[in-house]
């Protein structure tokens with residue numbers, strides 16, 4: 001085979017250099033690409049490539065870029081401590097990775113396997129380009145518990161429904177224990193050009209809207225482990241009940257951004273939870289399941305979303321149920337903007353949207369309620385909501401975000417039916433009964449009594465006055481009548497989706 005000028009032939013290299021290409025797996029522990037590269041070669045070159053254009057509409061959003069900056073800084077420091085260097089490059093990875101591997105005289109390139117369509121296509125291009133240099137391309141499972149292609153129904157079909165998928169996963173042998181952290185690295189000789197992280201300008205400056213993010217998060221592998229250990233030691237047992245109470249800040253793990261960026265692998269979380277469960281009280285919640293069992297179920301939802309995207313690459317853009325292409329979603333810029341800004345006049349929805357804006361994360365229960373108000377009461381398309389979440393979430397994950405939006409909108413293969421519409425008032429009363437969540441994020445309602453907190457538009461004038469609220473002035477009147485919005489959504493579903501099916 002002919003070699004590109006400047007590239008060393010495999011025989012000249014003595015196979016002592018490998019390149020590790022980091023993507024959504026910003027960690028040193030349980031990192032198979034790195035571990036295998038080290039088994040294969042004495043020198044390892046670590047690289048991260050930023051391509052702001054890759055992904056088109058799904059190029060990284062603002063909150064993700066903030067997280068990425070800090071996570072890369074943490075990774076570079078950890079790699080430095082181990083004796084290596086993280087090379088940063090910007091541009092098309094299909095050109096950069098082969099060129100760099102060739103320059104370093106690498107015999108192989110290792111990276112984490114992805115279920116995201118853009119990365120899968122990129123892998124094909126990189127592999128092809130590497131082959132021209134006679135360099136091997138190896139991808140490894142880094143972000144799922146199991147190999148997604150191996151999970152099939154008894155008749156060999158792809159699962160479309162979570163429950164049997166999860167049952168099958170639970171019946172499999174546990175994923176193998178996580179690999180130990182890599183402690184020592186030797187970079188290859190030579191100086192490899194690298195960008196400076198600061199020069200990428202991933203952090204917002206004008207304006208700097210990231211103050212709430214800085215207070216809430218500690219991106220990077222060490223922060224991820226600290227959060228996981230705290231949650232598992234103190235809160236796992238209660239998870240079955242506490243996970244639905246948005247006012248309880250310890251009710252869920254808040255591990256989602258760490259998992260999204262691969263600072264932790266699902267395998268690590270799976271095993272750590274099992275171990276913590278052995279030490280805990282294994283108390284059953286009101287659902288009859290232990291906190292551990294319920295938590296495992298959520299990790300399997302994460303797995304299921306990856307599985308769905310792997311088998312349905314169009315999921316972020318198109319309904320999994322084609323009949324929903326007939327639904328005429330409304331163009332409602334005013335309603336959409338009120339929703340985005342947390343100014344709908346529906347307290348639990350506004351609390352969620354403001355929490356999202358402030359810390360780049362929203363409680364799962366409230367994600368469902370806010371998504372339901374947008375897609376059902378306002379009849380605005382799920383893709384509009386999906387795009388807003390993508391831009392504002394620090395855990396914005398192509399698979400989970402699109403699967404979840406389709407679940408709420410009723411357009412997914414395994415979703416709640418379209419006609420099941422969350423009532424935000426009932427939901428608020430049930431899951432935020434003392435109003436702790438709404439009062440925290442919608443302070444203008446702080447003095448309103450529990451009775452009216454979730455539907456201030458029904459409160460007697462005297463109650464509002466006593467709480468210092470004038471509707472339409474201090475706090476908006478509802479952007480939509482909940483009854484009318486619900487009836488309109490049901491009619492659209494009946495006439496445009498079901499009638500034509």
Ligand SMILES: Cc1cc2nc3c(=O)[nH]c(=O)nc-3n(C[C@H](O)[C@H](O)[C@H](O)COP(=O)(O)OP(=O)(O)OC[C@H]3O[C@@H](n4cnc5c(N)ncnc54)[C@H](O)[C@@H]3O)c2cc1C
Pocket residue numbers: 243252253254255256257259260298299301302303305362363364365367368371389393395396397398400401402404405408
């Ligand atoms: C409309 C909508 C959009 C969403 N977008 C995203 C997204 O972009 N990224 C994302 O990570 N999650 C998303 N979710 C799922 C879920 O809301 C978050 O994973 C969860 O709130 C994260 O908080 P936690 O880490 O405290 O979760 P925990 O309750 O502690 O759960 C542990 C882990 O399990 C996984 N998990 C939990 N709930 C779900 C779920 N319903 N579906 C899939 N995985 C789950 C997450 O990885 C989570 O970190 C979305 C949900 C909805 C309804």
